Amino acid sequence: MIAQRAGAHFASTPRKKIMPTSSPHPGSDRVRLATKLRELRAATGLSGNQFAKNLGWPQSRVSKIETAVQFPTGDDIAGWLAAAGAADQEDSVLELLKRARVESVSFRDEFRKPGGAAAKQRSVLELEQRASRVATFQPALLPGPVQTPGFMRELLALPSGPARTGGAADADIERMVAVRIERQAQLHDPGKAMPLVIGEAALWIRVGDLDTQLGQLDRLSSLADLRTVDLRILPFSKAMPIAPLHGFRIYDAELVVVELFAGEHLIRDPEEIALYEHMFGTLHAEALSGDAAARLIRSVSRRLTEDD
Numbered sequence: 001m002i003a004q005r006a007g008a009h010f011a012s013t014p015r016k017k018i019m020p021t022s023s024p025h026p027g028s029d030r031v032r033l034a035t036k037l038r039e040l041r042a043a044t045g046l047s048g049n050q051f052a053k054n055l056g057w058p059q060s061r062v063s064k065i066e067t068a069v070q071f072p073t074g075d076d077i078a079g080w081l082a083a084a085g086a087a088d089q090e091d092s093v094l095e096l097l098k099r100a101r102v103e104s105v106s107f108r109d110e111f112r113k114p115g116g117a118a119a120k121q122r123s124v125l126e127l128e129q130r131a132s133r134v135a136t137f138q139p140a141l142l143p144g145p146v147q148t149p150g151f152m153r154e155l156l157a158l159p160s161g162p163a164r165t166g167g168a169a170d171a172d173i174e175r176m177v178a179v180r181i182e183r184q185a186q187l188h189d190p191g192k193a194m195p196l197v198i199g200e201a202a203l204w205i206r207v208g209d210l211d212t213q214l215g216q217l218d219r220l221s222s223l224a225d226l227r228t229v230d231l232r233i234l235p236f237s238k239a240m241p242i243a244p245l246h247g248f249r250i251y252d253a254e255l256v257v258v259e260l261f262a263g264e265h266l267i268r269d270p271e272e273i274a275l276y277e278h279m280f281g282t283l284h285a286e287a288l289s290g291d292a293a294a295r296l297i298r299s300v301s302r303r304l305t306e307d308d
Helices: 002-009 029-043 048-055 059-066 074-084 087-100 107-111 116-130 149-156 162-166 170-188 210-225 270-286 290-307
Strands: 102-106 134-138 196-199 231-234 248-251 255-259 263-267
Touching (some): 029 074, 074 087, 087 102, 107 116, 107 162, 107 263, 116 170, 134 270, 162 170, 248 270, 255 270
Parallel strands (some): 134 196
Antiparallel strands (some): 134 248, 248 255
């Protein structure tokens, strides 16, 4: 009965494994969910290996779910409850799953882990490498994959940067820059889709001195000219098709990351992800691409030079 009820409840849940970002905070709902599932399995008296055999899974899958390394899908939860004979625990597990699907991560907590801010940046790289598609929208800030090293350093040195918001040291910030540069190689990977949609405001907002901004726009113009890079810009001349409240990244329609000053929101709820996918599709369709985008970038560059 529990398998039927849970299976019906999660009928719309994607079957694809949701990728982890970095190790979760010990007090997070993601860890509470993993702990609850481990307790249900332990109550059966079965070892992890025996429980996995009953589910028809490899033992490593049970281990990763119980240690919060792998986020369980709805089908995983349904099978787990059925195998544990835990019909009376369904409501509490569903509530934990609901809360764990929207997780808040503090940069300060992340930067205190071994490896500091650079390790957090590398976890972003690894997440991107595992994904086949990473869709990015930024209404007023140029995203990391298109930033020049000079722009990165100026941006990270601002009061909103990792030193102030996360307590990162100067050497750690420089290591962050190195990893960000490493991330950019993926833009040219033919096996990966990395569509980027940027608001025209991002072209005008100065980070650092004029030379830094002009160098950044020159790089952006070169990327827009490449057929292998899907870079699009929403011009001021068009009405914004959504409320540009914040930027976001979508990984394989499994995870949405919304970055704030002091941390991130990690969204794994299928309905919310579908909403972000719809918004990105609308933005992507309305934005300029190719030669039109490159012309707009060069126009902004010329006007910045004239205004200066």
